[in-house]
Amino acid sequence: MSLGGETAPDPVDLMVVMEELGEALVLEPYLETVVTGAALLRASGGPTADALLDGIVAGDVRLALGWAEPGTRYEWAPQETRAERKGEEWVLSGRKSVVIAAPWATHLIVSARTEGGVSLFLVAPDAPGVTLFAYPTIDGRRAADVEFADVRLDADALLGAEGAALPLLERVGDATIAAMGAEAVGIMRRLLQDTIAYTQSRQQFGQPISNFQVLQHRMVDMFMQVEMATSAVYLATLKLDAPAAERARAASVAKVTVAEACRFVGQNAVQLHGGMGMTDELAIGHYFKRATVIEGELGTVDHHVERFARLQPEAAE
Amino acid sequence: MNLDWTDEELAFRDEVRAFLDAHLTDEIREAGRLMTSVYGEHERSLAWQKILHAKGWAAPAWPTEYGGAGWSVAQRYIYARERVAAGAPPVSPMGIQMCGPAIIGHGTAEQKAYFLPRMLSGEHFWCQGYSEPGAGSDLAALQMRADDDGDDLVVSGQKIWNTHADVANWGFFLVRTARLARPQLGITFLLIDMTSPGVSVRPIISPSGEHIQNEIFLDAVRVPQANVVGAINDGWTVAKYLLEFERGGTAYAPELQARLDAIEAAAREVPGDEGGTLANDSSFAQRLARARIRVAAFETYEFRAMSAEGSPGMSASVMKIMGTELQQHMTELGLIVAGRYGIAYQPQAACPGGAVSFPHNASEYAGPRFAAIAPLRYLNERAGTIYAGSNEIQRNILAKGLGL
Numbered sequence: 001m002s003l004g005g006e007t008a009p010d011p012v013d014l015m016v017v018m019e020e021l022g023e024a025l026v027l028e029p030y031l032e033t034v035v036t037g038a039a040l041l042r043a044s045g046g047p048t049a050d051a052l053l054d055g056i057v058a059g060d061v062r063l064a065l066g067w068a069e070p071g072t073r074y075e076w077a078p079q080e081t082r083a084e085r086k087g088e089e090w091v092l093s094g095r096k097s098v099v100i101a102a103p104w105a106t107h108l109i110v111s112a113r114t115e116g117g118v119s120l121f122l123v124a125p126d127a128p129g130v131t132l133f134a135y136p137t138i139d140g141r142r143a144a145d146v147e148f149a150d151v152r153l154d155a156d157a158l159l160g161a162e163g164a165a166l167p168l169l170e171r172v173g174d175a176t177i178a179a180m181g182a183e184a185v186g187i188m189r190r191l192l193q194d195t196i197a198y199t200q201s202r203q204q205f206g207q208p209i210s211n212f213q214v215l216q217h218r219m220v221d222m223f224m225q226v227e228m229a230t231s232a233v234y235l236a237t238l239k240l241d242a243p244a245a246e247r248a249r250a251a252s253v254a255k256v257t258v259a260e261a262c263r264f265v266g267q268n269a270v271q272l273h274g275g276m277g278m279t280d281e282l283a284i285g286h287y288f289k290r291a292t293v294i295e296g297e298l299g300t301v302d303h304h305v306e307r308f309a310r311l312q313p314e315a316a317e
Numbered sequence: 318m319n320l321d322w323t324d325e326e327l328a329f330r331d332e333v334r335a336f337l338d339a340h341l342t343d344e345i346r347e348a349g350r351l352m353t354s355v356y357g358e359h360e361r362s363l364a365w366q367k368i369l370h371a372k373g374w375a376a377p378a379w380p381t382e383y384g385g386a387g388w389s390v391a392q393r394y395i396y397a398r399e400r401v402a403a404g405a406p407p408v409s410p411m412g413i414q415m416c417g418p419a420i421i422g423h424g425t426a427e428q429k430a431y432f433l434p435r436m437l438s439g440e441h442f443w444c445q446g447y448s449e450p451g452a453g454s455d456l457a458a459l460q461m462r463a464d465d466d467g468d469d470l471v472v473s474g475q476k477i478w479n480t481h482a483d484v485a486n487w488g489f490f491l492v493r494t495a496r497l498a499r500p501q502l503g504i505t506f507l508l509i510d511m512t513s514p515g516v517s518v519r520p521i522i523s524p525s526g527e528h529i530q531n532e533i534f535l536d537a538v539r540v541p542q543a544n545v546v547g548a549i550n551d552g553w554t555v556a557k558y559l560l561e562f563e564r565g566g567t568a569y570a571p572e573l574q575a576r577l578d579a580i581e582a583a584a585r586e587v588p589g590d591e592g593g594t595l596a597n598d599s600s601f602a603q604r605l606a607r608a609r610i611r612v613a614a615f616e617t618y619e620f621r622a623m624s625a626e627g628s629p630g631m632s633a634s635v636m637k638i639m640g641t642e643l644q645q646h647m648t649e650l651g652l653i654v655a656g657r658y659g660i661a662y663q664p665q666a667a668c669p670g671g672a673v674s675f676p677h678n679a680s681e682y683a684g685p686r687f688a689a690i691a692p693l694r695y696l697n698e699r700a701g702t703i704y705a706g707s708n709e710i711q712r713n714i715l716a717k718g719l720g721l
């Protein structure tokens with residue numbers, strides 16, 4: 001397998017893989033490394049990026065993208081993180097917040113303001129001046145807030161052209177939304193399947209609780225939400241190569257549909273399990289937590305409804 | 318119905334404020350402000366109960382003859398609103414709100430004289446032993462058996478989901494004393510000393526990593542017949558009476574109003590998407606306004622319901638459904654405010670209602686404190702629509718009430 005050049009993974013293949021990973025609740029940072037990180041490296045090109053892409057395939061390289069900051073919400077543009085050219089080197093300073101998978105990463109990809117706009121840099125997590133404050137996330141993964149205090153970087157730490165990162169982040173962000181949506185679909189299928197099985201085996205009032213029509217209808221609604229989410233993920237995946245506005249609108253369709261489905265399916269899976277839904281013992285609690293994390297990643301429902309409304313279809317390039 | 322406070326009620330509000338101001342320590346306030354569920358931290362909420370007890374305010378709804386505050390509905394509302402706003406933790410509901418009314422309504426003179434003062438002072442800390450693995454929504458299917466043996470009943474069986482049973486020294490239980498024509502018959506309401514030989518308690522860990530619920534196993538536990546509340550085999554009557562208190566006895570709106578204020582305050586401290594703070598983002602402002610509108614209507618409903626004479630009936634179910642669903646909605650708004658930090662697992666920034674068993678950092682935390690608490694609240698609050706008669710069961714009750 002190769003992650004570079006002509007043989008880059010097909011988005012539909014990735015979608016299928018992500019759905020499987022979701023269904024199995026795999027916690028490894030596949031999304032961060034193989035989807036987001038690899039796509040940024042591929043677009044940047046150059047010998048450093050190529051070597052890292054090979055490293056990912058070999059299993060030696062794990063990536064994390066630091067983009068958001070304490071002073072920003074879901075906009076891609078960094079505010080306080082800056083890099084200045086000093087002779088042959090770059091000097092990076094600023095802060096990134098909730099960098100998912102950073103404590104596991106061998107390399108950080110960091111967005112920063114530079115003279116020419118927004119640029120991406122490759123940073124070693126253990127480089128002098130880099131401080132990680134790591135913590136667990138509710139879905140059993142890890143993240144960190146990362147501080148950069150005058151971190152000196154070699155010239156080749158710059159990924160791609162200087163000042164050209166913003167449209168790239170937007171595009172890779174949309175690809176990440178599509179892949180994460182596929183993961184969510186896998187998670188929701190499992191939540192629904194477990195809920196159907198549980199209600200068919202749980203007896204109350206002398207019968208399986210799946211006999212109660214109100215619960216049947218609830219599970220039917222869960223099923224329909226999963227179908228809508230699946231369809232929206234297809235749309236986003238198949239539009240990844242479309243003109244920017246069309247691609248972004250499709251990604252927002254996926255993000256909103258998936259987030260609302262994650263909430264409805266997750267909450268009702270817990271509800272229909274009764275007290276059993278409120279223990280750490282069953283798998284559904286763990287799937288519910290991952291679904292809850294995905295809901296808000298890369299923008300809330302409100303953020304994407306706004307974005308969708310802002311990007312008029314006629315604005316398509 | 319009058320929606321404006323009278324002069325006496327305003328004076329009462331000032332008295333409550335002054336009292337809270339004078340007696341709430343920073344430590345106790347933290348236990349109220351940093352809660353991750355409806356359960357206050359045991360030690361600090363018990364410490365607060367003792368302070369309230371000294372003032373005669375531990376039991377707002379009890380008549381004064383039993384040591385209660387004997388407050389009117391309006392006074393109880395005012396107190397609840399001020400309490401939450403000041404950051405005081407709640408007093409554990411299992412004793413004063415649940416078992417207490419059962420003893421007052423159905424207990425003997427001896428039971429009242431012995432248990433009520435100790436319940437108020439916190440010397441007895443109570444848990445509820447109703448649910449069993451096979452008897453949740455279908456509570457009448459309960460199997461824990463109590464056999465007659467002279468002055469004692471001998472009790473064996475299992476209970477589940479028992480909140481704070483690990484720290485309780487007393488429990489009120491529903492047990493089966495006879496197999497009669499209908500499952501509701503033959504159930505007895507029994508007070509059990511949790512330190513008796515044969516009682517063992519095992520933890521249940523929630524998805525948020527907290528240990529608040531438990532399983533209770535009773536193995537031939539001897540309980541004096543004198544601890545039966547109401548008549549033998551007639552526990553269902555007592556339980557139903559108590560359930561109405563659990564469902565409709567306390568207003569949700571004061572807490573909801575305080576939560577809305579806290580959410581709005583937190584939204585002013587975090588960046589939004591439109592260049593200002595989140596509170597200025599139009600989509601968020603709309604969501605908050607909608608939530609305030611729902612709570613305003615619900616608050617007025619609660620006043621109406623609680624001011625009405627007679628048993629709460631249907632309104633108890635309406636309050637339980639609307640109250641818990643609004644509480645859950647508050648935690649959804651909380652997640653929006655928490656934003657990207659809402660995925661971090663940082664119970665060290667909070668004051669959970671029980672010990673936390675999942676790995677986490679010791680004391681420092683990342684991001685705003687509000688954001689550290691938001692996901693825990695979101696996860697824990699899922700329980701609101703499950704316990705105290707699930708919301709599906711409440712809707713079944715209402716459907717019957719409509720004659721359907």
Ligand SMILES: Cc1cc2nc3c(=O)[nH]c(=O)nc-3n(C[C@H](O)[C@H](O)[C@H](O)COP(=O)(O)OP(=O)(O)OC[C@H]3O[C@@H](n4cnc5c(N)ncnc54)[C@H](O)[C@@H]3O)c2cc1C
Binds near residue numbers: 271276448455703709
């Ligand atoms: C956090 C928490 C604290 C608790 N604390 C205590 C405590 O201190 N003491 C105690 O005794 N118990 C306690 N409980 C238990 C609680 O009362 C039960 O969980 C509740 O009664 C539901 O029972 P169950 O869990 O067995 O779910 P089930 O009864 O199995 O219900 C599963 C699902 O089926 C639905 N359902 C069941 N019957 C019907 C029907 N006829 N029509 C439509 N839908 C139906 C339910 O609404 C639910 O969605 C607690 C529970 C939780 C979650």
